Amino acid sequence: MPQEIQESSRSVIERLMEQYGSSLLRMCALYLKDADLAQDAVQETFIRAYRHLDNYRGESSEKTWLTAIAMNVSRDMLRTAWFRHQSRSTDIDVLPEQPADFEFPDNTVLTEVMHLPAKYREVILLRYYEGLKLKEVASALGLSDGRVRSRLNKANELLRDRLKEWYYNEEQ
16 A cells, blocks of 8 residues: 555544544443453454445445444454353443433433343444434444334334333333
């Protein structure tokens, strides 16, 4: 790779790291349920992004592209034999700061989201936490819009059932 292209790629990756690093780290930590492994996942995400920067065609936003890479890295990590035999849990308080406009009244909702099966948890995290549009979630996960809509509906139904008492208690 010529020196000037290498320099340009570095500055692009540095900008992407600055702009999306914390968000990806939090998402990976929630998905992997381990803050330390999330750091490894985000590092691998940016390594893969750097290697394939010339393949990025701009058909999706940078955030969607990086999120897709991060989700694939996280899934790869979950598939390893070592990972399946480890006890994983992370303290929500040690994760990077949430975006200023994102709030949970307490950890009840997040706890229930984290107990959803992976296919429902990932659409909830991408759609509501990361704020991706339906098409962006579909692109990041390699699914059709209809499949994402279906998973979101099912995830919302599961959460509604699990949080029924919580909502009831909040109204009192």
